[in-house]
Amino acid sequence: MKKLLTLLVVPALLAPALSVAANRFEEKDFKLDPYLEHYKRIVIAGVNKIARERPECANSLDPKSLEHYGGTPDDPEFQVTCGEGEHAVHPRFTKTDVTGDPASDIPLDEQTN
Numbered sequence: 001m002k003k004l005l006t007l008l009v010v011p012a013l014l015a016p017a018l019s020v021a022a023n024r025f026e027e028k029d030f031k032l033d034p035y036l037e038h039y040k041r042i043v044i045a046g047v048n049k050i051a052r053e054r055p056e057c058a059n060s061l062d063p064k065s066l067e068h069y070g071g072t073p074d075d076p077e078f079q080v081t082c083g084e085g086e087h088a089v090h091p092r093f094t095k096t097d098v099t100g101d102p103a104s105d106i107p108l109d110e111q112t113n
Contacts, residue, residue, distance in 0.1 A: 026044065067080075
């Protein structure tokens with residue numbers, strides 16, 4: 001009986017954590033200049049990926065801090081800020097990190113096989 005109760009309770013407790021892992025940032029959360037506007041789908045997917053995969057960014061990621069960091073014209077690199085002050089980190093991602101292919105403009109999480 002305890003195992004059954006555990007199987008019923010644990011998913012209910014994890015549901016809020018799993019919903020945080022979903023894409024939580026949308027276009028309205030960003031300050032997109034004309035350059036970033038061109039890569040809108042990629043930067044939104046990339047920031048959501050960082051929020052999901054980097055524990056230190058789960059609750060402290062600032063989508064308005066997004067900026068073009070470098071890379072190449074075919075594979076630009078972007079950076080965001082998580083945290084504040086001396087504890088801030090600046091994770092980066094490239095177009096290829098998000099799409100799997102620098103020639104693609106479709107994030108991996110939107111691709112269907």
